[in-house]
Amino acid sequence: xxxxxxxxxxxxxxxxxxxxxxxxxxxxxxxxxxxxxxxxxxxxxxxxxxxxxxxxxxxxxxxxxxxxxxxxxxxxxxxxxxxxxxxxxxxxxxxxxxxxxxxxxxxxxxxxxxxxxxxxxxxxxxxxxxxxxxxxxxxxxxxxxxxxxxxxxxxxxxxxxxxxxxxxxxxxxxxxxxxxxxxxxxxxxxxxxxxxxxxxxxxxxxxxxxxxxxxxxxxxxxxxxxxxxxxxxxxxxxxxxxxxxxxxxxxxxxxxxxxxxxxxxxxxxxxxxxxxxxxxxxxxxxxxxxxxxxxxxxxxxxxxxxxxxxxxxx
Amino acid sequence: xxxxxxxxxxxxxxxxxxxxxxxxxxxxxxxxxxxxxxxxxxxxxxxxxxxxxxxxxxxxxxxxxxxxxxxxxxxxxxxxxxxxxxxxxxxxxxxxxxxxxxxxxxxxxxxxxxxxxxxxxxxxxxxxxxxxxxxxxxxxxxxxxxxxxxxxxxxxxxxxxxxxxxxxxxxxxxxxxxxxxxxxxxxxxxxxxxxxxxxxxxxxxxxxxxxxxxxxxxxxxxxxxxxxxxxxxxxxxxxxxxxxxxxxxxxxxxxxxxxxxxxxxxxxxxxxxxxxxxxxxxxxxxxxxxxxxxxxxxxxxxxxxxxxxxxxxx
Numbered sequence: 204x205x206x207x208x209x210x211x212x213x214x215x216x217x218x219x220x221x222x223x224x225x226x227x228x229x230x231x232x233x234x235x236x237x238x239x240x241x242x243x244x245x246x247x248x249x250x251x252x253x254x255x256x257x258x259x260x261x262x263x264x265x266x267x268x269x270x271x272x273x274x275x276x277x278x279x280x281x282x283x284x285x286x287x288x289x290x291x292x293x294x295x296x297x298x299x300x301x302x303x304x305x306x307x308x309x310x311x312x313x314x315x316x317x318x319x320x321x322x323x324x325x326x327x328x329x330x331x332x333x334x335x336x337x338x339x340x341x342x343x344x345x346x347x348x349x350x351x352x353x354x355x356x357x358x359x360x361x362x363x364x365x366x367x368x369x370x371x372x373x374x375x376x377x378x379x380x381x382x383x384x385x386x387x388x389x390x391x392x393x394x395x396x397x398x399x400x401x402x403x404x405x406x407x408x409x410x411x412x413x414x415x416x417x418x419x420x421x422x423x424x425x426x427x428x429x430x431x432x433x434x435x436x437x438x439x440x441x442x443x444x445x446x447x448x449x450x451x452x453x454x455x456x457x458x459x460x461x462x463x464x465x466x467x468x469x470x471x472x473x474x475x476x477x478x479x480x481x482x483x484x485x486x487x488x489x490x491x492x493x494x495x496x497x498x499x500x501x502x503x504x505x506x507x508x509x510x511x512x513x514x515x516x517x
Numbered sequence: 518x519x520x521x522x523x524x525x526x527x528x529x530x531x532x533x534x535x536x537x538x539x540x541x542x543x544x545x546x547x548x549x550x551x552x553x554x555x556x557x558x559x560x561x562x563x564x565x566x567x568x569x570x571x572x573x574x575x576x577x578x579x580x581x582x583x584x585x586x587x588x589x590x591x592x593x594x595x596x597x598x599x600x601x602x603x604x605x606x607x608x609x610x611x612x613x614x615x616x617x618x619x620x621x622x623x624x625x626x627x628x629x630x631x632x633x634x635x636x637x638x639x640x641x642x643x644x645x646x647x648x649x650x651x652x653x654x655x656x657x658x659x660x661x662x663x664x665x666x667x668x669x670x671x672x673x674x675x676x677x678x679x680x681x682x683x684x685x686x687x688x689x690x691x692x693x694x695x696x697x698x699x700x701x702x703x704x705x706x707x708x709x710x711x712x713x714x715x716x717x718x719x720x721x722x723x724x725x726x727x728x729x730x731x732x733x734x735x736x737x738x739x740x741x742x743x744x745x746x747x748x749x750x751x752x753x754x755x756x757x758x759x760x761x762x763x764x765x766x767x768x769x770x771x772x773x774x775x776x777x778x779x780x781x782x783x784x785x786x787x788x789x790x791x792x793x794x795x796x797x798x799x800x801x802x803x804x805x806x807x808x809x810x811x812x813x814x815x816x817x818x819x820x821x822x823x824x825x826x827x828x829x830x831x
Contacts, residue, residue, distance in 0.1 A: 231741050232666045233592045233726070234562045239553035247637065248548045249604040249653060253644045278547045290563040292651045323561065330567045332646010337606045339563060339653035352546045412547070427545050 207301050209327055216308035217291075217322060224288060224321035235290070235323040243343045246284035250275050251337040258391075259377065260333075264303045265310030266391040268336070272314050273393040274414070275340035277461040280400030281412035283350040284342030288323040292337045294330035318397060348404045355409035355428035355466035359492040362475060364396050364462040364484050366442040367417050371457020372449030386444050393461035399482035403465060406474050410465035416458040418507060421500050424464065431495030436505035438489045451505050466492050521615050523641055530622035531605075531636060538602060538635035549604070549637040557657045560598035564589045565651035572705075573691065574647075578617045579624030580705040582650070586628050587707040588728070589654035591775040594714030595726035597664040598656030602637040606651045608644035632711060662718045669723035669742035669780035673806040676789060678710050678776045678798050680756040681731050685771020686763030700758050707775035713796035717779060720788050724779035730772040732821065735814050738778065745809025750819035752803045765819050780806050 207215060213230055221227035226235045239245060252271040254260055262270075272289065279286050291311075295304070315321065323341075373390035376382035382390070395412075403410060411424045417439065425432050441454050449457075467475060472488070479486040495501070521529060527544055535541035540549045553559060566585040568574055576584075586603065593600050605625075609618070629635065637655075687704035690696035696704070709726075717724060725738045731753065739746050755768050763771075781789060786802070793800040809815070 228665070232596065232663075234560050234596050234598070234663070236663050237559040237561060238660060239557075239559060241555060243553075245551040245553060245559070246548050247551060247604065247653075247655075249606050249638055249651075250640045251606040251608060251642055251651065253608055253642055253646070255645055256643055282546065282548050284548070290561065290653055292563050292565040294565060294567055294646075294649060296646075324563055326564045326651075328565055328567060329570055330646055330649065331569055332567070332608075332610075332644055332649070335608060335644065335646070335649065337563075337565065337640075337651035339561075339604050341561075346552060349546075349548070349550050351542070 212304065212327060216304060220308065220311050220315055220322035222315055222321040224323065226288065227321055227323045230324065242346050244346050244349060246279055246282050246342045246344055246349055247339065248275050248278040249337065249339040250278065251335060254334040262391055264306030265313065268307045268310030269314050269392050271336040271338055272311060273395045274461065275338045276318065276397055277393055277395035277412040277414070279340055279342035280396045281410045281463045283348060283401050283404040284344050285401050286318060286320055286340055286342045286397065288321045289338050289340040290323055291325035293327050294332065294335045295327065296330055296332065296334060299334050344404060350403055350407050350410045352409055352411050352424055353427040355424055355430050355492045357430060357492055357494050358469065359408055359466040360469055360472065360488050361421065361432055361434060361466055361490040361492060362486050362488050363413065363417065363440065363464045364399060364486050366440045366445065367413065367460055367462060368441050368445040368449060368454025368457055370459035372445045372453055376448045381448065383444060386448065390459065395461050396463045396482070396484055399478060399484050400463060402478035402482055406471045406478070407465040407467045410463055413460040413462045413464050414458055416456040417460065417464065418455050418500055418502065420464055422498050424466065425500060426498030429497050431493050431497065431499045431501070432490055433493050433501040433503065434490030435503050438487065440485060440487045452507060455505065455507065526618065526641060530618060534622065534625050534629055534636035536629055536635040538637065540602065541635055541637045544638065556660050558660050558663060560593055560596050560656045560658055560663055561653060562589050562592040563651065563653040564592065565649060568648040576705055578620030579627065582621045582624030583628050583706050585650040585652055586625060587709045588775065589652045590632065590711055591707055591709035591726040593654055593656035594710045595724045595777045597662060597715050597718040598658050599715050600632060600634055600654055600656045600711065602635045602655055604637055604653040605639035607641050608646070608649045609641065610644055610646065610648060613648050658718060664717055664721050664724045666723055666725050666738055667741040669738055669744050669806045671744060671806055671808050672783065673722055673780040674783055674786065674802050675735065675746055675748060675780055675804040675806060676800050676802050677727070677731065677754065677778045678713060678800050680754045680759065681727065681774050681776060682755050682759040682763060682768025682771055684773035686759045686767055690762045695762065697758060700762065704773065709775050710777045710796070710798055713792060713798050714777060716792035716796060720785045720792070721779040721781045724777055727774040727776045727778050728772060730770040731774065731778065732769050732814055732816065734778055736812050738780065739814060740812030743811050745807050745811065745813045745815070746804055747807055747815040747817065748804030749817050752801065754799060754801045766821060769819065769821065
């Protein structure tokens with residue numbers, strides 16, 4: 204069977220992903236039209252995924268799509284934004300079959316259904332490199348209510364959602380042929396805290412999603428806020444699987460967690476516990492914001508080798 | 518000298534591109550915050566450029582940056598939108614030096630100055646493939662005033678800006694070692710009709726930017742509008758250089774023109790001529806919208822081989 208061309212691919216695989224949203228103009232116009240609601244800010248983030256860099260390369264197509272999309276949703280959630288839709292550009296090498304691309308679109312369709320999230324526009328092209336996806340996601344908050352990275356104050360408690368270290372330790376376990384279904388999933392498909400993030404508006408002083416590693420991202424938050432932090436390494440929530448397959452240092456520095464790390468005043472503790480129940484995700488207090496040297500993180504209960512403080516794909 | 522890391526690269530090369538725009542949050546937050554103006558629609562487009570696919574691969578870094586950005590500005594201009602800012606993701610192979618990346622940022626800085634356009638956010642990553650850029654550009658129109666692809670009506674005149682065929686014929690001439698500075702520039706750096714596009718609001722019934730080739734894009738416009746078109750091939754404006762280095766068929770089908778093709782009622786001719794003067798760009802009437810078979814284009818004065826009707830990179 205002949206390979207689908209660009210326009211056929213858009214019609215067969217991508218047009219259904221718009222979920223009939225008016226702004227997408229049925230993918231006919233090369234642009235989307237957003238009519239912003241009064242009293243809202245639009246929160247926009249752009250992130251990309253390169254197969255073989257951000258994935259191992261042998262993942263099912265659907266999970267590649269979901270990882271690409273969910274990394275963006277995690278950025279929005281950490282800012283307290285509710286997602287509205289996304290733009291997608293893909294670069295496709297010759298080795299990618301129509302069938303693989305169908306799996307990719309199915310992953311996006313499943314997440315579009317789960318998060319009620321329309322594709323609003325994008326672009327497809329060929330490449331001589333690996334398959335890559337770039338997504339720009341748009342969300343909204345009430346005007347002025349975005350949770351910044353820069354608002355942490357001395358005396359704030361430091362909290363984190365979910366469990367930390369599963370993705371990095373999952374990656375190690377996959378490479379060693381020892382990963383169970385839980386760790387595989389935690390590495391492959393982030394579970395962005397889309398329901399929880401917006402509940403932090405008016406509660407958290409500062410927030411960031413954990414993607415470079417807990418310590419590195421806490422460092423970013425502290426640097427932006429002009430403060431330092433002190434955390435109790437043993438308070439950082441880890442799953443039984445992460446404890447079994449990896450150590451504490453790997454959990455604190457590994458990255459790809461896509462949990463929300465946030466600073467909030469002590470008085471907000473009850474509200475945070477209530478939000479955590481409503482969104483059905485754990486929130487754990489792991490430390491305190493201090494004055495100290497801007498951007499530094501003191502870790503009690505673990506020795507962190509200097510060079511493992513953070514991770515970048517660059 | 519050690520290669521700049523991700524955060525140094527952002528600080529040294531990309532932060533200045535925000536031009537201090539408030540929405541960019543100084544690139545500190547992984548997101549941008551847009552506070553939409555009342556009475557406006559946001560028009561959003563996403564497009565990517567892969568070195569070696571959309572370029573020959575030996576272009577100066579600055580022109581790669583400018584081509585990537587301007588292709589998006591062309592999409593906005595054709596919809597009557599004034600650009601507000603852009604998001605940038607880049608994937609960088611090991612072979613790309615800091616110096617090349619500085620040239621790339623310089624190209625964006627020059628265009629940022631020329632178009633008064635801030636970088637609002639983005640992402641940088643490594644890749645095992647070629648250097649690639651994905652840009653999401655955001656523009657605005659008064660509410661409901663976006664010029665659609667689908668509004669062309671029987672009896673409308675068909676107009677096009679600038680000259681057609683320079684980019685494709687320029688590419689051929691570069692490959693043959695015969696390109697002059699004009700043709701090189703027309704292939705490498707689009708000149709999107711940013712000033713002219715917004716003047717077409719309330720005048721043009723339908724518009725599209727010419728990127729796949731004049732005939733292909735006119736076909737898209739007719740298909741979206743449920744009409745057909747008839748054009749006089751000899752009325753299509755071609756530069757002296759395009760006439761010298763290439764034939765009419767190549768000009769009509771070659772693509773990468775980034776001119777605006779639009780349909781407007783006959784009564785609008787005087788307003789179009791006035792807009793053309795104000796924006797200092799030629800506008801030429803090349804044909805008429807007819808009833809006929811939806812999406813078909815009749816070309817008078819040239820024989821078009823069926824398979825050369827359009828071009829896609831996929």
